[in-house]
Amino acid sequence: MPALNGNQSKYVTLVSSDGFEFVLLREATFVSPAIKSMLDPKSQFAESKTGRCVFEEISGMVLEKVVEYFQYWYKNKEREDVPDMEIPVELCLEILTAADYLGIDNLM
Amino acid sequence: MANNSIRGPQSALTDYLASQNISAYGIRQSVDARRRAAATNTSNQAANGEEDDDDDEPSATTARQARAQKRKKQADAIAKIKDSKAFKRQKMHSARDEDDLALDMYQEKFVPVPGQIDNCEECKKRFTVTAYTRQGPEGGLLCPKCSSKLADAEKAAKKTAKKKSTGGPAGGRSRRKIASQLLDGQVGVKSLLTLCVETLANNIDLADDLGHSSPQVIDRIARQLSKRRLLNPHTLNLFLQSQAEDIILYDAARLAPADYERIFQTCSKLKNLKLRNAIQFKDTTMEYLISRHIVLNSIYLHGANLISEEYWEKYLKAKGKDLKALRVYFTDKHFSDKIVQSLQKYCPSLTHLKICHNQAVTNEGIKHIARLKELEHLSLQLVNETSTEPYVHVIKNIGSQLRTFSVRVIPEVDDRLLDAIHDNCTTLAKLRITRSECMTDAGFARLFTNWKNRPLTFIDLELNRYVDAQTPRENRHMVGLCSDGFRAMMNHSGKRLKRLSVHGCRHITREAFEDVFSPNKTYPELLDMEISFCEEVTDFVLASIFRCCPKLKKLNVFGCMKVKEVRVPRGKILVGVPNAMGMVIEGTED
Structure with a gap:
């Protein structure tokens, strides 16, 4: 979805290596500094113009979980006592690598 | 019907009933x-049975x-x-x-009729029905054995359902766990990395390889495993990668000498070795390390008290040339003055030296540190009583290049050390002086007034206070860190200070706190502050602290008995409030 600079769409699209597309709130992706800087209009990355981020290293299954985390974070970021999100054991290492790649570490 | 009835005199009751159209026969x-x-x-x-019964019926x-x-x-x-x-x-x-x-x-x-014999629905066995007999899922009856099985299954199902239903905001997590997380500084949503690392630690037996994770991720995993005490010879394998330059194990207590040797066999490019609780790191392990082609830049050994003086010297002699950082904790009497003396000869490029909980090093040994010309970070915690002179000697010689100076538990050391630091140190970032019973407020004030050193980022002046059993509050000579020293310190370093501990400096007055945290002052970098056992701290002081320190994350106030009801801003953690609410208050106020 092309968006004009200054008049950005509220939503962005994340695309996995195997072509799965996830549309979610732009603000929910800001927990990842990597995606935030990609989408920053000042950054001049292609992603900031199209609102579309393609991750060649992340498979659909893993990206699905990451997107789920984005939503979980967005929903709960104002709260103090939050139940942990379940991470499927078999995908744990792959999600860990993706989280490291996207910089979803220190939230403070 | 009439021929069935018996004729004869009727009772008054029968008459009456007949008149009401009621007959006993009916x-x-x-x-x-x-x-x-x-x-x-x-x-x-x-x-079926009904039809057969019919013929037997009297009527x-x-x-x-x-x-x-x-x-x-x-x-x-x-x-x-x-x-x-x-x-x-x-x-x-x-x-x-x-x-x-x-x-x-x-x-x-159908309700079971007691005494009846039936076949069990599950196991088809014959059994006697009682009032307690249960119905099976198909509607038939169950024998006692099968029904108890069913009851167990139902109980288990109920339990899990209960667990799930309480997974709401409080999240089935115990109070203890929540408090523990607060103390770790964990408020709100955990990061995805943390969640993954925790899941991994929970299922560590399933992992056979950490893949190509970054060193930061591997460190996070190592920390989590050690915290959960899951590091053992089996899980050690996850960290043994041939390309690894760092091995950092926070809890090596379960590793045997052979496991340490395995580290040196696999990781041929090892540069930095950090082992905590390395109890089994012995002379033989040291000998093996010496025999390998590994050249370490940094050694951090905690709890390795089986390494003898002889092997410390052997190692430093053989491999000390490239050693940049040497940190030893709990080495008993084996890391002695002689070893400290030899550092100058064997380790010319040493920049970090930390000797903690050491029972052997004395004043003599400290003097030798003054000759380490590259040293930038020095930390000492010695069991032997030490005097002021050797520290002053060290500061006079290498003070100008030091960036960290940390000396713990030095009851006999006095103001001359503070003056030496004031005169010689210009590049310090971290300063720790704890438990001096001789340093005075005037000394601290002199140190921080017109000091050429740039603002410090870390200050720990824990338990520098006047000690007297009879008149503990009467501090006539202003011993320890008191109001003037505190004011001067915050004036000098407030701008850059990240961590501050004035734990137990109980002669800092309320006025001094109110001055330092007055509305026109801010401490923009301060993250972590420890003011426990400062008796004069009040609710007002805490509120002022929260106002002056926008980045503050955690504030410890154990034993500040004048703290009653304080409003904690959102995202900040106040630990140790003396009330029944518990020791932690997590900020909810906006």
Whole structure:
């Protein structure tokens, strides 16, 4: 979805290596500094113009979980006592690598 | 009917009843009919047995009546069932005929008749039905064995359902766990990395390889495993990668000498070795390390008290040339003055030296540190009593290049050290001086007034206070860190200060706190602050601190008994409030 600079769409699209597309709130992706800087209009990355981020290293299954985390974070970021999100054991290492790649570490 | 009756004189009661159109015969008949109906109704051999019974009945009419009644009852019951919600629900899910279904449900409602013999629905065994006999899932009866099994299964199901239902905001997590997380500084949503690392630690037995994770991720995993005490010879394998330059194990207590040797065998490019609780790191391990082609830049050994003085010297002699950082904790009497003396000769490029909980190093050894010309970070915590002179000697010689100066538990050391630091140090970032009983407020004030050093980022002046059993509060000579020193310190370093501890400096007055945290001052970098056992701290002081330190994350106030009710801003953690609420208050105020 092309968006004009200054008049950005509220939503962005994340695309996995195997072509799965996830549309979610732009603000929910800001927990990842990597995606935030990609989408920053000042950054001049292609992603900031199209609102579309393609991750060649992340498979659909893993990206699905990451997107789920984005939503979980967005929903709960104002709260103090939050139940942990379940991470499927078999995908744990792959999600860990993706989280490291996207910089979803220190939230403070 | 008339020929059945006995003729004769009638009692007054019979007369009366007859006048009311009630006959004893009719009553008996209806009772019999009801009884029989109940018996056939409740017995499981409903329809079939009924026909055979008919001939034995004394009166065909009553039987017919009873049957008619029973059928009517059954029809009523079935009609009721058809109206019921359960029936409608079942009907939705099955394509069967309505009447069949209703009849099924009707028969399911049979109550067990005690004393009856039946076959168990599950195991087909014959058993005697009692009042406690349960119905199986198919509607039949269960023998005691099978019914207890079913009861267990139901109990378990209930338990898990309960667990799930309490997974709401408080999240089935215990109070203890929440408090523990608060103390770790964990408020709100955990990061995805943390969640993954925790899941991994929970299932560490399933992992056989950490893949190509970054060193930061591997460190996070190592920390989590050590925290959970999961590091053992088996999980050690995850960290042994041939390309690894760093091995950092926070809890090596379960590793044997052979495991350490395995580290040196696999990781041929090892540069930095950090082992905590390395109890089994012995002379033989040291010898093996010396024999390998590994050249370490940094050694951090905690708890390795089996390494003898001889092997410390052997190692430093053989591999000390490239050693940049040497940190040893709990080495008993084996890391001695002689070793410290040899550092100058063997380790010319040493920049970090930390000797903690050491029982052997004395004043003599400290003097030798003054000759380490590259040293930038020095930390000492010695068990032996030390005097002021050797520290002053060190500061005079290498003070100008030091960036970290940390000396703990130095009861005999006095203001001369502070003056030496003031005169010589210009590049310090971290300063720790704890438990001096001789340093005075004036000394601290002199140190921080017009000091050429740039603002410090870390200050720990824990327990520098006047100690007297008789008159603990009467501090005539202003011993320890008091108001003036505190003011001067914050004035000098407030701009850059990240961590501050004035734990137990109980002679800092309320006025000094109020001055330092007055509305026109801010400490933009301060993250972590420890003011426990500062007796003069009040609610107002805490509120001022929260206002002056926008980045503050954690504030410890154990033993500040004047703290009563304080409003903690959102995202900040206040630990140690003396009230019944518990020791942690997490900020909720906006």
